[in-house]
Amino acid sequence: xxxxxxxxxxxxxxxxxxxxxxxxxxxxxxxxxxxxxxxxxxxxxxxxxxxxxxxxxxxxxxxxxxxxxxxxxxxxxxxxxxxxxxxxxxxxxxxxxxxxxxxxxxxxxxxxxxxxxxxxxxxxxxxxxxxxxxxxxxxxxxxxxxxxxxxxxxxxxxxxxxxxxxxxxxxxxxxxxxxxxxxxxxxxxxxxxxxxxxxxxxxxxxxxxxxxxxxxxxxxxxxxxxxxxxxxxxxxxxxxxxxxxxxxxxxxxxxxxxxxxxxxxxxxxxxxxxxxxxxxxxxxxxxxxxxxxxxxxxxxxxxxxxxxxxxxxxxxxxxxxxxxxxxxxxxxxxxxxxxxxxxxxxxxxxxxxxxxxxxxxxxxxxxxxxxxxxxxxxxxxxxxxxxxxxxxxxxxxxxxxxxxxxxxxxxxxxxxxxxxxxxxxxxxxxxxxxxxxxxxxxxxxxxxxxxxxxxxxxxxxxxxxxxxxxxxxxxxxxxxxxxxxxxxxxxxxxxxxxxxxxxxxxxxxxxxxxxxxxxxxxx
Amino acid sequence: xxxxxxxxxxxxxxxxxxxxxxxxxxxxxxxxxxxxxxxxxxxxxxxxxxxxxxxxxxxxxxxxxxxxxxxxxxxxxxxxxxxxxxxxxxxxxxxxxxxxxxxxxxxxxxxxxxxxxxxxxxxxxxxxxxxxxxxxxxxxxxxxxxxxxxxxxxxxxxxxxxxxxxxxxxxxxxxxxxxxxxxxxxxxxxxxxxxxxxxxxxxxxxxxxxxxxxxxxxxxxxxxxxxxxxxxxxxxxxxxxxxxxxxxxxxxxxxxxxxxxxxxxxxxxxxxxxxxxxxxxxxxxxxxxxxxxxxxxxxxxxxxxxxxxxxx
Numbered sequence: 001x002x003x004x005x006x007x008x009x010x011x012x013x014x015x016x017x018x019x020x021x022x023x024x025x026x027x028x029x030x031x032x033x034x035x036x037x038x039x040x041x042x043x044x045x046x047x048x049x050x051x052x053x054x055x056x057x058x059x060x061x062x063x064x065x066x067x068x069x070x071x072x073x074x075x076x077x078x079x080x081x082x083x084x085x086x087x088x089x090x091x092x093x094x095x096x097x098x099x100x101x102x103x104x105x106x107x108x109x110x111x112x113x114x115x116x117x118x119x120x121x122x123x124x125x126x127x128x129x130x131x132x133x134x135x136x137x138x139x140x141x142x143x144x145x146x147x148x149x150x151x152x153x154x155x156x157x158x159x160x161x162x163x164x165x166x167x168x169x170x171x172x173x174x175x176x177x178x179x180x181x182x183x184x185x186x187x188x189x190x191x192x193x194x195x196x197x198x199x200x201x202x203x204x205x206x207x208x209x210x211x212x213x214x215x216x217x218x219x220x221x222x223x224x225x226x227x228x229x230x231x232x233x234x235x236x237x238x239x240x241x242x243x244x245x246x247x248x249x250x251x252x253x254x255x256x257x258x259x260x261x262x263x264x265x266x267x268x269x270x271x272x273x274x275x276x277x278x279x280x281x282x283x284x285x286x287x288x289x290x291x292x293x294x295x296x297x298x299x300x301x302x303x304x305x306x307x308x309x310x311x312x313x314x315x316x317x318x319x320x321x322x323x324x325x326x327x328x329x330x331x332x333x334x335x336x337x338x339x340x341x342x343x344x345x346x347x348x349x350x351x352x353x354x355x356x357x358x359x360x361x362x363x364x365x366x367x368x369x370x371x372x373x374x375x376x377x378x379x380x381x382x383x384x385x386x387x388x389x390x391x392x393x394x395x396x397x398x399x400x401x402x403x404x405x406x407x408x409x410x411x412x413x414x415x416x417x418x419x420x421x422x423x424x425x426x427x428x429x430x431x432x433x434x435x436x437x438x439x440x441x442x443x444x445x446x447x448x449x450x451x452x453x454x455x456x457x458x459x460x461x462x463x464x465x466x467x468x469x470x471x472x473x474x475x476x477x478x479x480x481x482x483x484x485x486x487x488x489x490x491x492x493x494x495x496x497x498x499x500x501x502x503x504x505x506x507x508x509x510x511x512x513x514x515x516x517x518x519x520x521x522x523x
Numbered sequence: 524x525x526x527x528x529x530x531x532x533x534x535x536x537x538x539x540x541x542x543x544x545x546x547x548x549x550x551x552x553x554x555x556x557x558x559x560x561x562x563x564x565x566x567x568x569x570x571x572x573x574x575x576x577x578x579x580x581x582x583x584x585x586x587x588x589x590x591x592x593x594x595x596x597x598x599x600x601x602x603x604x605x606x607x608x609x610x611x612x613x614x615x616x617x618x619x620x621x622x623x624x625x626x627x628x629x630x631x632x633x634x635x636x637x638x639x640x641x642x643x644x645x646x647x648x649x650x651x652x653x654x655x656x657x658x659x660x661x662x663x664x665x666x667x668x669x670x671x672x673x674x675x676x677x678x679x680x681x682x683x684x685x686x687x688x689x690x691x692x693x694x695x696x697x698x699x700x701x702x703x704x705x706x707x708x709x710x711x712x713x714x715x716x717x718x719x720x721x722x723x724x725x726x727x728x729x730x731x732x733x734x735x736x737x738x739x740x741x742x743x744x745x746x747x748x749x750x751x752x753x754x755x756x757x758x759x760x761x762x763x764x765x766x767x768x769x770x771x772x773x774x775x776x777x778x779x780x781x782x783x784x785x786x787x788x789x790x791x792x793x794x795x796x797x798x799x800x801x802x803x804x805x806x807x808x809x810x811x812x813x814x815x816x817x818x819x820x821x822x823x824x825x826x827x828x829x830x831x832x833x834x835x
Contacts (some may be wrong), residue, residue, distance in 0.1 A: 027677060027680040030629075030632070030636050030669060030674075031629035031632050032636075034594050034635060035587055035631050036628060037625055037628040037632055265548075267547075268547055271544075271547060
């Protein structure tokens with residue numbers, strides 16, 4: 001029998017402020033207290049249920065006292081420790097990334113890569129997610145795919161039936177015995193970087209497009225949350241992971257070291273012969289409908305314009321590379337990367353800017369559409385998890401490094417990473433990305449872009465539609481656009497946001513020009 | 524040998540193992556208190572029960588007690604109150620079934636909440652010990668008693684529940700007030716009593732945050748259609764008050780409705796003038812703020828961390 005305290009769930013609301021927004025009193029509060037009265041888990045909001053799952057995992061299963069996703073109400077306290085390192089004491093509920101990110105992935109049905117040394121609990125954590133989805137533990141274990149150098153496509157997806165292989169008259173007649181894991185709501189690929197390259201490509205179609213293909217036969221798979229693990233994601237696996245597969249991973253989270261002060265909990269597990277995945281409380285198990293509803297609620301959460309603009313501003317900083325081309329549309333890092341010219345050679349040609357202060361010079365690439373969509377989805381999930389009614393800047397700031405960890409590649413040769421104070425950021429990607437975003441927001445504030453955004457105003461005007469505009473109005477708007485282009489063009493230094501504004505002005509100019517041409521062609 | 528001893532003895536190894544596991548998880552586990560709970564609280568409770576599922580109830584109660592010990596809930600006055608509560612439930616025990624564990628948990632939690640919300644747990648236990656055996660619904664009884672012992676925010680649900688109780692039990696709980704239309708009267712007048720009193724100070728509530736109180740700065744009272752509210756710096760509370768007690772419920776904001784600005788209560792120096800008489804609250808005239816909702820008047824002062832509650 002598993003001791004009851006392994007199953008202990010928080011009986012009081014995990015975020016009281018999220019629960020008590022309106023004045024009033026619920027008589028149910030009288031019955032809630034130190035003892036589980038069974039009423040507590042009923043009629044919980046799904047966000048509260050997921051928070052209880054989080055706290056159960058942190059306190060009873062994974063034992064992660066690392067609160068690296070920090071939120072504050074008012075100023076927190078910060079201490080200087082060791083050699084100019086910092087420790088802060090957040091004043092609002094904060095979280096352990098290693099537990100929170102897999103849970104948000106579960107709620108969103110997305111893909112999470114867990115990295116870290118052997119024995120840090122990556123696989124156990126992934127298995128917990130499977131149990132949270134209602135899968136029996138045995139099914140979770142049997143469904144888990146273990147990467148190994150001899151893994152074939154058939155091992156991964158399924159085998160053709162031997163009788164059909166002999167007797168079939170056409171490929172369509174060959175039936176496939178599909179692997180059951182393809183239908184599970186949580187899919188776990190352990191040590192994915194040990195899978196041979198060809199099998200990785202087969203995995204890509206399932207992971208990216210939710211279908212499997214063997215000998216021309218197609219198996220459509222339901223939406224699922226994915227967990228991939230890797231002991232060494234820096235190229236130390238048996239096989240290099242193909243870029244497309246890496247790109248499909250939404251968040252990367254590192255298993256943080258075990259805190260030795262919790263050894264007594266391990267001792268208790270040893271003595272009780274109990275493993276956390278074996279005693280997940282039933283109150284925190286989610287049905288398929290629950291997961292559907294969580295995804296819906298998360299998607300519905302609004303992102304205020306001011307927050308979206310900051311993300312746009314951040315993305316704008318990262319793509320521009322003047323030295324990459326001559327035409328405005330091609331001044332991007334992608335142009336340079338696709339050319340095959342040595343990166344360092346292009347960087348040497350990128351003169352005329354202070355590469356120490358230029359945020360764009362810190363990375364070798366920009367942000368893709370997929371990454372931006374993922375960022376918005378996880379920022380919404382973060383806000384929802386905190387019981388908020390809309391995304392705030394802290395949600396975006398905290399979630400951003402985990403989405404970009406493998407997506408935004410640092411240019412370690414840039415002067416920024418050579419500065420002695422920034423040397424730790426060469427290895428601490430999370431801190432680098434957070435500081436990069438902070439610097440972008442500081443620039444946004446300095447430029448007062450919440451209030452001073454002339455190009456944004458022109459774009460908003462265009463978005464209201466062209467129908468009914470007179471020729472004179474269109475001409476007036478074209479003049480305004482030309483004036484705005486002229487103003488930016490006169491600046492001595494071209495920044496990423498300015499470059500993006502120029503491209504937007506050009507595109508607006510095209511829309512109005514085409515419309516004016518059409519108007520003038522009318523009798 | 525008692526029924527409890529018999530049932531514990533029949534599965535002795537398992538029960539011992541549970542205690543041992545809890546003790547290993549927390550070496551400071553108060554096993555002496557736990558033994559006391561079994562002997563003084565659970566033993567009489569189980570003795571009063573007749574059921575084929577008695578063994579399961581013993582096992583469940585055993586785990587509940589162990590959980591309380593594990594959480595260190597057996598400190599201070601609660602060390603005596605919890606065994607006393609379980610013992611007091613013995614006459615009502617048949618009403619705890621069939622959801623024995625759930626009901627026992629709810630009632631035990633209620634005792635903790637009563638203390639946390641500034642109620643009178645010892646008075647509650649005294650009243651519970653006097654409840655007649657014929658009461659079929661111990662959870663409902665606890666709800667009504669909690670209200671009577673200083674938890675005014677429970678007034679509405681407690682009154683609603685009281686209306687469903689047999690008249691004799693109601694009379695045992697509420698005394699003669701129950702016979703004189705008390706249930707209807709309390710629904711509209713929180714200060715109703717068969718022997719009506721002149722306006723008087725019903726109590727003081729609050730305190731400085733530095734002394735474990737709720738207010739970081741001297742509070743200000745305000746009335747809305749929804750009730751009385753108290754501001755103190757960034758904090759906002761709803762003030763619940765009636766004849767049996769007062770409570771400040773933290774809330775995020777005051778209601779959206781416009782405040783009620785013209786109380787019948789008028790100031791005259793440190794005196795509050797009401798239609799039924801005057802009440803001296805002892806606050807200086809300067810900085811004295813009054814708010815009134817129904818028959819409840821609240822007074823705050825710029826020089827005090829307390830709110831004075833007046834029954835008019």
